[in-house]
Amino acid sequence: MKLALLGTGMIVKEVLPVLQEIDGIDLVAILSTPRSLATAEELARQYGIEQASSDYEAILSNPAVDTVYVALPNHLHYAYAKEALLAGKHVICEKPFTLRAEELEDLVTLAAERQLFLLEAITNQYLPNFFWLKERLPELGDLKIVTCNYSQYSSRYDAFKQGEIAPAFDPKQGGGALRDLNIYNIHLVVGLFGSPVSVNYLANMEKGVDTSGMLIMDYQAFKVVCIGSKDSSAVISSTIQGNKGSLTVHGPTNSLPEVSIRLNGQAEERVTLNRQPHRMADEFMTFRDILAQDNRVLAQAMLDHSRAVMRVLDLATGQQ
Structure with missing residues (x-):
């Protein structure tokens, strides 16, 4: 897995030491906002990440990146995951996958059309x-x-x-x-x-x-x-x-x-x-293995689980 991380917030800072220790995961790029670029550059130096940028297109056009980990605020998950899929990258997205079930279904369709993996980072x-x-x-x-x-x-x-x-x-x-x-x-x-x-x-x-x-x-x-x-x-x-x-x-x-x-x-x-x-170690080791082994069966099972959770969320948020 050649990974690009989107974000420089708490979850990214927490997972970077974990990812660094997992064989088979190479940290290739990290995306930040322009105002947080210095933070991204420092994280890149600390963890040996080749590319630090506030330009998402520059990261998506990097041929060394094959997977994008979306660790941005919740409302940005859908848009950034969609761009990654359209660019031909596998996507691992933090919870909640998207804000609405219809957004997730759109991502599911895109991933299926392009034979890409779409996975939710949900630890338990x-x-x-x-x-x-x-x-x-x-x-x-x-x-x-x-x-x-x-x-x-x-x-x-x-x-x-x-x-x-x-x-x-x-x-x-x-x-x-x-x-x-x-x-x-x-x-x-x-x-x-x-x-x-x-x-x-x-x-x-x-x-x-x-x-x-x-x-x-x-x-x-x-x-x-x-x-x-x-x-x-x-x-x-x-x-x-x-x-x-x-x-x-x-x-x-x-x-x-x-x-x-x-x-x-x-x-x-x-x-x-x-x-x-x-x-977070077990989930990322599993994601690594899914990609390395092209394990479509397990990936689909986990995606079906995430879709079921999203339907519950949709029903719940509709009652607020």
Whole structure:
């Protein structure tokens, strides 16, 4: 994989040390805004990236680049991913894939027409602890209740209340608790159980954006509540309850740091099978392998998962 990274924000700075250590991923280019070009040039020096530019066309025309990683603010995902596909590049896009389902479907069509890979960087779908949860689900018997809570008081919330609107709280830029934090809960639930029968989003709205909210998903036989909050905090955990026991995620749904099972009348069994030092390593190693092995089956399965999540998001945002 010959990778171009779009953006110089926190997620890019966090993932660069991870990518540098993965065999088979070559860091070729990094894109910034004109005002952040000095930051891009410093990152390029630090991580041995050949090209740092604020000119997207210059990066897309670079024959050494075969894959683009879109790590820009949410509202830019669609446009920049589309340009990359039109230029013949594979695309890895940060969550949420796009702001609307129709945008994702447009990207899906373009990628299929050009036989390009289109993948969403969503950490929890690639972590060993996720697969352990999926494997142990049948032991719970009949599922009844699922609760996920990813709540953390945002460092930008106080400024937001005073009128300083950062992208994470800007509805025009796809901000809000649903797309920032609750998205991980949705990915976990849809990854384990597929698409729900119905969706209902109860949001706390301030200045046109959901600062927190409860997403209710009905699977007929069992019910799901996903809580995401940037205006309050709580113990971050998720629980899957059945009539024979329960599974618990101890910590955020973006990293699944520790998981446990407690069957009726038995002691709790806690494990962590995650072995990589960073939550993003497993997903990028998988992306590398998908491209290297031309694994269309796995890529399609992951894309179908992302489309199902986007349909949930569409339903939820339509209720704000």
